[in-house]
Amino acid sequence: MREPLSIRVTTYALLALFVFMVAVPLFWMVTTALKTNKDLYEDFTYLPRHPTCSTSSGSSSGTAS
Secondary structure (H helix, E strand, O other): OOOOHHHHHHHHHHHHHHHHHHHHHHHHHHHHHOOOHHHHHOOOOOOOOOOOOOOOOOOOOOOOO
């Protein structure tokens, strides 16, 4: 026997809320990683204007300083 419609709607609404709560921080991390410092602090946009894989530390040796 199938569940009532209200239970199915509630289940899918909670599932959609969970997916949204997981997807937004992941989107934020990816877009922040691709932005330059100028994009981060001066010109706010949700998507990077000029995506880059380089970081501002200037060191890629893998050692913490």
